[in-house]
Amino acid sequence: MRRILLGAAMAAMLAAGGVAPAFAQGNPFQPLVYVNDSAVTRYELEQRIRFLQILRAPDADRASAEQALIDDRLRLFAANQMGITASDAQIDAGLAEFAGRANLGVEEFTRALAQAGVEQQTFRDFVAAGIVWREVVRQRLVPQVQVSDAELDQEMQRLIETPRITHVALSELIIPAPPGQEAQAMGLAESLVQSVRSEADFAAAARQHSATPSAEESGRLPWMPLENLPPSLRPIILSMKPGQISQPLTVEGAVVLFFLRDSRGALRPGAREQVLDYVRFRLASLAEANRIAALSDSCADLFVHARGLPPEQIQRQTLPQGQIPASEALRLAVLDDNETSVVSQGGAAELLMLCKRQSALLASGAAAEAPVAVTAEGETAAAPDPDTLPDREEMRSQIFSRKVGQAADNYLAELRANAIIRRP
Incomplete structure (x- = not known):
């Protein structure tokens, strides 16, 4: 998507003959702000x-551009503190990668920039700051970042x-x-x-x-299944929120904009089903059951107190809700993980502790295997099932x-807070 828009922007700039110079009055090399003594x-x-x-770029105003330059100075300052520099080979590779987003070579890209009054050094400085910052993040921050199984489970549950x-x-x-008017169409969009x-x-x-019949209806299209949209368009629409306009999309002979008025959804099949891991502990008296419940912070603790007792007195089970006896299911329904419920049973007592409550989809393990489809050429191809959860390692x-x-944003904010930023 960004590659398409960058290419369209460069095409529009080339067609328009560049951007007219707009230097402010005064000495062009006058320092405007110092960042740790770097002007x-x-x-x-x-x-x-x-x-x-x-x-x-949406942040091409003067204040945003100045803040971007200040942040680049901070990135370079952090890199210098760690002895990190960008080699010519790394910068050249970065220039090529960036220009490639517009389907241009470096020479063609820099020539287009020059037509608009932007020097190659400006482009190099922009890329170099990004290169050294990525290395700062890799060396300083990446080793500190971990994703726990609990975080992964929480994200999977949210999904x-x-x-x-x-x-x-x-x-x-x-x-x-139409041919020759692509830049004007993109500019309007x-x-x-x-x-x-x-x-x-x-x-x-x-x-x-708009040049389509829907213009008479203010561009409104009827409700439609998401699967009716072209596959290439679905991720773009899914990334939007109701009330949001899309970025311009280039198609043959036109530039397209979409506005998402509303959306409807449904949970995956089985999303409301739960699997409960719990312990049933039968004891001789209500007082003993309450004492053990007060001393136990986890299901494992219960088994410590059950040492020496017959195994049939304490059982741990993992069952779908529908397979749990109704009397127990009602008691478990109000419990959070590691909470207990004690009830009297004549002269004896029964203690229930919920070890873990989770979605049946999450408890089933890894993502399901995608069904296999057959292409027109007779070759098999994976047909992704929209109800299938992503692979856990992919989600991790x-x-x-x-x-x-x-972490990178937080570190940059820390650098900004600790820097000496002053105006002459």
């Missing part, structure tokens, strides 16, 4: 603003309890982009992304600009990446 100059700020404008989107209500806006704040705004824009990797990103 950010007016020239650097103007260059960064222009660079972000070329990329159609199970989140309805899976099955139907969506979309509005569409199709902007014609991007301006609408910035200005549309509500369904009413999108409806008005669709009536004015996602959680790990998210935690590393949060």
